[in-house]
Structures are given as structure tokens and as C-alpha cells.
Amino acid sequence: MEVVFTKTFLKDLAKVFPVKRRKEIEHFIFEELQLVSSLEEIDFAEKMKGHKNFYKIRFGDYRMGIYRLENRIELKRVLHRKEIYKYFP
Template identity: 40%
Template sequence: MKLEFRQSFAKDLKGKDPETLKRLKSLIEELEDSDSLRHIANVKNLRGTDSYYRIRMGNYRLGLRQEGNKIVVLRFLHRKEIYRYFP
């Protein structure tokens, strides 16, 4: 799938430990190679929305929006903060 990254996502990466960033990189590579979000582990649709998803990654969540065949990566925050700022 085609990925697009927002500035808020890049801002969220600052200060994260190297191990978390390494796991995030492999998750992003998996997203690029996948044909659909259904093939990715730990993906859930957010209630009340049709196109917003989150991927669980330990104590962090990756916030996504699907626009046709494109995935927009919006946020990467701790599980306590993600639902305050996303969607």
C-alpha cells in the first residue's frame, strides 16, 4: 500500500527509545508490503468512524486513516495519550 506521513507523526517520534523506533520501522515496512489492513496484526477500526484505525504496538498506538488505496499515518503516541489526540 502507498503510505503518507503527516508532520504530527514525525513530531511524535522525537524522544522515543531506539528499540521502539526499530519495531515501528518494521511495522511500517509491513504496511508498505501489505495489500490490505486486514493482513496486519493488531489492527482495529475505531468505533464511530469508517476510515480511522489504530495498530497496537506494546504501550504505543499508531493512528492511521485509510483513503482508498492510500494509508495516512497520523500519530504515534503512548496508549494513555492516543485517544486524546486521535482522531
């Protein structure tokens, strides 16, 4: 499975505070996510209602927005739970 990071995702990730939460997200995307072969293997990835190929993953008060397209996933946004639904999907 190919993992693609959007420019906005990387900007959002740099703004995540506290640093402990950012480290948790970075560990997941750069280590654990690289080992899975499909999005269904991630137990805590939830499909977003009303949107066909969009998923979210919770990290405390932060949500990561993911778009799945065949054998590729795009990490779109990572924002606070109050903001994510304004900008994603």
C-alpha cells in the same frame, strides 16, 4: 497501496522512548507495511469504534493512529496509550 506519513507522525515517532520500541515501529512501517496491499492484511490493525475510516495498531504501550482513504493510508500519530485518544482521531 500508497502510504503517507504526516509531519506530526514523524515528530511523534522521533519522541518514542525506549529506543527498542521505536525501532520496532520503524521496522513495521518502513519494511512490513510497504509489502501489504490492503489494511485488512494486517491482523493486529483494529478499527476504532465510532469512526468510519480510522484504525489503530498497538506496539506495547504505544498506539499508531491510521486513516484509510480508498487505496491510500495516512499514518497520523504514534503516541503513548494515555495520550493517543486525546489527539486521535
